[in-house]
Amino acid sequence: MLKLLWALIKMTFRNRQALFWTLAFPTMFIVIFGLFDFENMGSSHLAFIDKADNEISQQFKTGLEEIEFLTIDQVEGEEDAQNKLREGDLDFILIIPEEFVVPIPTALDPTKLPVEMTDGQPVNIKIFYDEGNVTTNQLVLSVFNQFIDGLNKEISQTPEYFAIEPEAFESKNIKYIDVIMPGILGMAIMMASIIGIASEITKYREQRLLKRLTATPLKVRNFLIAEVLSYLIVAAIQITLIILVARLLYDVQIFGSYLYIYLLSFLGTIIFLNLGFSVAGWAKSVNAAESMSNVIAMPMMFLSGVFFSPEMLPSWAYAVTKYLPLSPLIEALREIANNGAGLADVTSQLGIILIWVVVTFLIAWKSFRFDKNI
Amino acid sequence: MPVIEVKNLTKKFPLPGGGQLKAVDDISFFVKEGEVFGLLGPNGAGKTTTLEIVEGIQQATKGEIQVLGIDPQKNVNKIKEKIGVQLQASAYFDYLTLEEILKLFGSFYKKQMDPIKLLEIVDLTEKRKSLVRHLSGGQKQRFSICASLVNDPKIAFLDEPTTGLDPQARHNIWEFIQKINKEGKTVIITTHYMEEAQELCDRVGIMDNGKIRALDTPINLINQLQASGRIDFQVNRKISLEELGKIEGVVKVAQVNHLKYHMRVNKVTETFPKLISWAKNQGIEIVDEEVTHADLEDVFLELTGKKLKE
Numbered sequence: 001m002l003k004l005l006w007a008l009i010k011m012t013f014r015n016r017q018a019l020f021w022t023l024a025f026p027t028m029f030i031v032i033f034g035l036f037d038f039e040n041m042g043s044s045h046l047a048f049i050d051k052a053d054n055e056i057s058q059q060f061k062t063g064l065e066e067i068e069f070l071t072i073d074q075v076e077g078e079e080d081a082q083n084k085l086r087e088g089d090l091d092f093i094l095i096i097p098e099e100f101v102v103p104i105p106t107a108l109d110p111t112k113l114p115v116e117m118t119d120g121q122p123v124n125i126k127i128f129y130d131e132g133n134v135t136t137n138q139l140v141l142s143v144f145n146q147f148i149d150g151l152n153k154e155i156s157q158t159p160e161y162f163a164i165e166p167e168a169f170e171s172k173n174i175k176y177i178d179v180i181m182p183g184i185l186g187m188a189i190m191m192a193s194i195i196g197i198a199s200e201i202t203k204y205r206e207q208r209l210l211k212r213l214t215a216t217p218l219k220v221r222n223f224l225i226a227e228v229l230s231y232l233i234v235a236a237i238q239i240t241l242i243i244l245v246a247r248l249l250y251d252v253q254i255f256g257s258y259l260y261i262y263l264l265s266f267l268g269t270i271i272f273l274n275l276g277f278s279v280a281g282w283a284k285s286v287n288a289a290e291s292m293s294n295v296i297a298m299p300m301m302f303l304s305g306v307f308f309s310p311e312m313l314p315s316w317a318y319a320v321t322k323y324l325p326l327s328p329l330i331e332a333l334r335e336i337a338n339n340g341a342g343l344a345d346v347t348s349q350l351g352i353i354l355i356w357v358v359v360t361f362l363i364a365w366k367s368f369r370f371d372k373n374i
Numbered sequence: 375m376p377v378i379e380v381k382n383l384t385k386k387f388p389l390p391g392g393g394q395l396k397a398v399d400d401i402s403f404f405v406k407e408g409e410v411f412g413l414l415g416p417n418g419a420g421k422t423t424t425l426e427i428v429e430g431i432q433q434a435t436k437g438e439i440q441v442l443g444i445d446p447q448k449n450v451n452k453i454k455e456k457i458g459v460q461l462q463a464s465a466y467f468d469y470l471t472l473e474e475i476l477k478l479f480g481s482f483y484k485k486q487m488d489p490i491k492l493l494e495i496v497d498l499t500e501k502r503k504s505l506v507r508h509l510s511g512g513q514k515q516r517f518s519i520c521a522s523l524v525n526d527p528k529i530a531f532l533d534e535p536t537t538g539l540d541p542q543a544r545h546n547i548w549e550f551i552q553k554i555n556k557e558g559k560t561v562i563i564t565t566h567y568m569e570e571a572q573e574l575c576d577r578v579g580i581m582d583n584g585k586i587r588a589l590d591t592p593i594n595l596i597n598q599l600q601a602s603g604r605i606d607f608q609v610n611r612k613i614s615l616e617e618l619g620k621i622e623g624v625v626k627v628a629q630v631n632h633l634k635y636h637m638r639v640n641k642v643t644e645t646f647p648k649l650i651s652w653a654k655n656q657g658i659e660i661v662d663e664e665v666t667h668a669d670l671e672d673v674f675l676e677l678t679g680k681k682l683k684e
Contacts, residue, residue: 003478003481007467007478010469011467011468011470207464208463209464211461212459212461212466213482215431215454215461216459216482217451217455217484218482
């Protein structure tokens with residue numbers, strides 16, 4: 001079976017078309033999206049309405065001022081700010097509520113630990129933004145999130161976070177390409193797996209190669225395992241190449257563990273291979289297989305947040321799209337890559353992914369037939 | 375001892391609109407060790423289905439099969455190790471060289487042959503670094519034959535090995551098949567070319583509509599015909615058909631045109647001298663005489679009332 005695996009990988013690398021779609025195409029995306037330079041695109045204008053006006057809110061403001069592409073504009077009250085936002089003079093309004101108080105940390109008093117909570121509810125910082133400005137929003141919102149995250153952690157003084165946070169704070173300069181890179185990772189493995197396996201298997205069937213294989217003592221199971229392994233290896237090469245290019249060209253950092261990135265991507269690859277096998281079970285010809293795979297992959301590409309956060313969809317749509325197989329994968333990859341999350345931070349996404357692994361396997365099991373007689 | 379025994383084999387397929395198609399209809403035959411056995415018949419006669427059931431790729435609806443003493447319905451993997459299969463119009467991996475494909479296929483078997491030696495058999499050693507799609511039609515077929523020999527099988531199943539090839543390439547393939555057979559392998563082929571069956575096969579089963587209509591050596595099949603030979607000739611003056619028909623061994627006579635005649639005879643070797651002496655006695659001069667043996671085409675025509683070739 002090792003020989004078969006090796007042969008399959010060799011074939012992938014000799015098939016220039018497949019190679020283009022699996023390796024060159026996603027790399028191209030990275031190169032192109034990395035060229036979007038937000039400093040040249042002008043900065044985002046922000047109104048900072050500070051109702052709390054205390055040390056911690058000031059610290060928050062200073063922090064925001066340090067971000068290159070954010071300019072804090074002066075406004076006269078909330079209403080003025082909202083008018084400006086409507087007219088496009090402002091991109092964001094941040095309203096810090098009065099309850100944004102920091103109790104004096106009483107270091108060893110555990111009852112005081114969730115300090116940002118009043119009445120057990122988190123204090124909401126309101127953000128108004130222009131929905132039309134999708135890409136900047138994604139970026140700025142993620143910066144805000146990190147900020148709040150950092151504050152939360154700092155306030156709650158969780159010891160293990162304390163050590164790493166200052167460093168991360170300094171180096172974390174999230175660019176658009178940083179947000180996009182995990183999305184492209186997800187897209188790349190999805191495209192390569194679904195379209196790859198569906199058209200490959202249908203082609204083998206059309207050419208009667210599958211039947212030829214059944215005439216040998218090779219077990220169907222071993223053939224399928226070799227196929228899956230070869231795709232996992234190609235996925236690993238894809239991931240490495242994409243990260244490498246992003247890193248070398250645009251200095252994209254991975255804040256979390258590389259191991260988790262690979263692990264999640266492999267789970268994703270298995271989901272998409274299952275879908276590919278299902279398509280191969282249904283499709284009668286290579287053309288049909290290719291268009292069916294596109295019908296499955298394309299909506300996910302646009303709805304699962306490859307290029308922007310799907311949270312920007314209307315909430316009813318997001319409620320649906322966040323359960324698409326690609327969505328939790330990209331969300332989790334983004335959390336790990338951009339925010340240094342561990343697996344414990346992405347359990348809900350991981351849960352959806354694992355459910356999909358099982359569900360798609362069952363679908364594939366039902367619909368996939370190695371060979372059809374007549 | 376027969377290497378293959380098939381008894382009362384039937385295969386039915388469900389038809390899309392309901393009902394069933396009897397692809398193979400209660401056939402029995404055996405194949406002797408070391409022979410070239412052929413199934414001859416038109417497309418859709420059930421040859422491929424029969425072959426694939428014997429190979430263990432398809433399941434029989436009914437019937438008993440033994441291949442090398444093993445039942446392919448029960449112990450298919452044991453059989454797959456010992457037989458070589460070439461499928462009708464099946465392709466190989468696009469991005470592997472001939473040598474790599476042979477190595478890969480060899481790795482599926484316990485016993486395997488050296489790829490170079492395999493390529494030698496079909497005269498393709500020079501192409502060992504080429505991809506299948508860079509081969510000509512004849513070379514592809516040759517490769518497909520040698521690929522069926524990777525496990526040094528006792529029996530080679532070749533399904534329409536020369537379909538779609540020009541006569542030159544076809545003769546070429548026949549040579550290779552004879553070579554393989556001489557090395558001691560039993561060969562089973564299906565074909566719809568009667569020349570192929572006649573040239574290659576020790577015994578031929580003539581199949582039509584899922585049934586084997588006749589099974590024997592090509593010579594016996596032809597000799598069993600009432601009229602096993604044809605004589606075509608021209609004469610210098612008109613002769614009576616009735617008179618011609620009276621010659622011993624003549625089955626049928628026809629006037630093709632003004633002075634051209636056609637006769638069907640039992641045995642040309644016996645009847646032809648009689649025709650000559652009859653003509654001498656009558657003072658008739660025979661020119662442009664052409665004596666031909668009947669062939670499997672005629673056998674097929676007599677058995678089924680149909681022509682093999684459209």
